[in-house]
Amino acid sequence: MTLPGTYVLRRLLIALPSLLGISIVLFTVLALAPGDPFGDIVSNPNIPADVAANLRLKFGMDDPVAVRYLRWLTAMLQGDWGFSFASRIDVDTLIMQRLWTTLLVIGSSQVLALLIALPVGIYAATRPYSLFDQVANTLTFIGFSLPTFFTGLLLILVFSIQLDWLPFVYRSDISATGWRFFWEHFRQTIMPVSVLALFQAASWTRYVRSAALDVIRLDYVTTARSKGLKERVVIMKHVVRNALIPVVTLVALQLPAIFGGAIVTEQIFRVPGIGSLLISAILANDTPVIMAVTFVFSCLVISFNLLADILYGWLDPRISLR
Numbered sequence: 001m002t003l004p005g006t007y008v009l010r011r012l013l014i015a016l017p018s019l020l021g022i023s024i025v026l027f028t029v030l031a032l033a034p035g036d037p038f039g040d041i042v043s044n045p046n047i048p049a050d051v052a053a054n055l056r057l058k059f060g061m062d063d064p065v066a067v068r069y070l071r072w073l074t075a076m077l078q079g080d081w082g083f084s085f086a087s088r089i090d091v092d093t094l095i096m097q098r099l100w101t102t103l104l105v106i107g108s109s110q111v112l113a114l115l116i117a118l119p120v121g122i123y124a125a126t127r128p129y130s131l132f133d134q135v136a137n138t139l140t141f142i143g144f145s146l147p148t149f150f151t152g153l154l155l156i157l158v159f160s161i162q163l164d165w166l167p168f169v170y171r172s173d174i175s176a177t178g179w180r181f182f183w184e185h186f187r188q189t190i191m192p193v194s195v196l197a198l199f200q201a202a203s204w205t206r207y208v209r210s211a212a213l214d215v216i217r218l219d220y221v222t223t224a225r226s227k228g229l230k231e232r233v234v235i236m237k238h239v240v241r242n243a244l245i246p247v248v249t250l251v252a253l254q255l256p257a258i259f260g261g262a263i264v265t266e267q268i269f270r271v272p273g274i275g276s277l278l279i280s281a282i283l284a285n286d287t288p289v290i291m292a293v294t295f296v297f298s299c300l301v302i303s304f305n306l307l308a309d310i311l312y313g314w315l316d317p318r319i320s321l322r
């Protein structure tokens with residue numbers, strides 16, 4: 001199927017007002033929230049009052065919210081995302097130092113979750129109410145009933161403390177080189193990736209099974225079987241592709257929850273991602289960092305929803321992309 005370029009362009013144009021509205025809401029909430037990034041400076045008796053006043057004047061902290069927002073939006077469009085009051089470096093530099101770590105952990109966990117959910121859910125749907133189906137249903141109920149912080153602490157207790165197989169603190173300053181460097185990075189990503197992947201796989205397996213069961217009962221699947229096609233061909237060609245449509249919707253809609261779980265997981269395993277950066281920025285009232293990180297999360301969510309819309313047309317040619 002050829003994807004019309006006008007469709008992608010139209011979806012991008014629709015996403016721009018959404019991002020603008022999100023940025024207005026985020027900036028207004030942060031501007032009206034209690035707390036002051038210069039609170040420690042103001043309360044420090046060793047710093048003259050005029051120094052704190054000059055800092056507030058320099059960064060326009062006392063200007064109206066609308067003026068501050070327009071100044072922030074203009075600077076952001078020019079590539080200036082602000083200055084971190086806590087880290088003393090540019091916000092975009094700070095985010096880029098951590099963004100790829102977060103994308104690596106989240107991306108790897110989602111790929112692993114799909115590699116678990118798709119075969120298990122489809123196999124369970126082809127054998128409903130069998131022993132495999134019952135065991136899979138029980139494990140999925142347990143999987144999405146356990147929060148990520150509990151699973152993370154459990155894995156640390158077993159594999160780090162009891163067995164001493166895996167490190168429970170993510171280190172970005174590994175001194176090893178060559179294959180040893182990649183092996184050490186792989187070892188320390190196993191537990192955070194597994195925590196997120198198992199939680200998502202448990203939820204997605206149920207949806208894959210339900211979607212596959214609905215498709216298996218349709219007439220065209222029965223017709224394909226009556227033509228003498230092998231069961232594997234029927235499942236892979238006629239069932240799986242159509243069953244993935246609601247799964248794509250689910251994955252796109254659950255992205256905010258995925259990023260939320262990643263924030264908790266990064267705190268547990270001390271992963272230097274933007275989730276832990278957001279927590280430290282909130283504790284320090286570092287408003288420019290909070291605004292930038294939440295806006296980056298919003299951009300990622302909207303981007304993946306756009307990708308889901310594009311995948312609809314590839315999975316089901318009946319969906320018009322014009």
